[in-house]
Amino acid sequence: MSKQVRINLSRIAFFGLFVLLMVKGKPMVWLGIFGVSLLAAFLFGRFYCGWICPMNSAMVVTETAAKKMKLKQRNSPKWLESGWLSWVLLVVMGLSMAMLRKLLGVQIPVLFYFLILSVLVTIFYKPEVFHNKICPFGGLLSLTGRFARFSRKVNTEQCIGCKRCETTCPSTAVKVSREDRKARIDSKLCHQCFNCEIICPEDAIAYQKK
Numbered sequence: 001m002s003k004q005v006r007i008n009l010s011r012i013a014f015f016g017l018f019v020l021l022m023v024k025g026k027p028m029v030w031l032g033i034f035g036v037s038l039l040a041a042f043l044f045g046r047f048y049c050g051w052i053c054p055m056n057s058a059m060v061v062t063e064t065a066a067k068k069m070k071l072k073q074r075n076s077p078k079w080l081e082s083g084w085l086s087w088v089l090l091v092v093m094g095l096s097m098a099m100l101r102k103l104l105g106v107q108i109p110v111l112f113y114f115l116i117l118s119v120l121v122t123i124f125y126k127p128e129v130f131h132n133k134i135c136p137f138g139g140l141l142s143l144t145g146r147f148a149r150f151s152r153k154v155n156t157e158q159c160i161g162c163k164r165c166e167t168t169c170p171s172t173a174v175k176v177s178r179e180d181r182k183a184r185i186d187s188k189l190c191h192q193c194f195n196c197e198i199i200c201p202e203d204a205i206a207y208q209k210k
């Protein structure tokens with residue numbers, strides 16, 4: 001089974017599970033899956049983003065459609081650059097889920113709202129804007145993912161600096177250095193998807209111990 005098929009099957013399966021849990025009113029089960037993935041990122045990196053996250057799965061489809069329709073996807077606006085919004089949204093999400101449920105017995109489908117937001121943002125902006133500047137789950141995963149023991153890594157001896165990996169990365173995790181024209185991957189941002197590995201003409205990228 002090809003790498004692309006494997007990751008797509010995982011995305012479809014988890015998207016189905018997400019929808020099922022939302023319909024059944026069990027968002028806490030999904031947050032449990034996220035919690036386990038958050039801790040696992042210390043070891044294996046942010047595989048939640050690439051393989052599990054329903055927002056990313058919806059964004060992949062949206063981005064493909066936007067490209068087909070030749071929509072112009074913009075870079076991050078200056079006011080979002082520092083990433084403050086993801087932390088504000090994390091607090092708002094936590095409070096609204098906990099307080100409203102406790103005080104009023106109301107359960108707001110916050111996760112579903114984030115899914116809609118991720119699609120809307122991706123229609124107008126490059127995917128890294130949502131992943132790195134807006135998503136509260138991405139913000140949390142960047143805290144544990146930076147310590148990942150295993151991650152996608154570039155063999156700099158094989159790298160020819162063609163930048164194909166940089167162009168295909170959904171989260172600006174891989175950059176080609178101006179000094180030595182070699183690509184390097186930042187596990188804090190890397191979703192552990194296969195995009196760069198598949199596109200690299202030199203087979204220079206692999207998942208391995210950092």
Ligand code: SF4
Nearest residue numbers: 159160162163165200
């Ligand atoms: S695609 Fe491969 S060869 Fe090209 S810059 Fe990236 S790691 Fe280097």
Ligand code: SF4
Nearest residue numbers: 169190191193195196
């Ligand atoms: S660096 Fe490679 S594996 Fe990591 S998010 Fe970017 S394309 Fe995916």
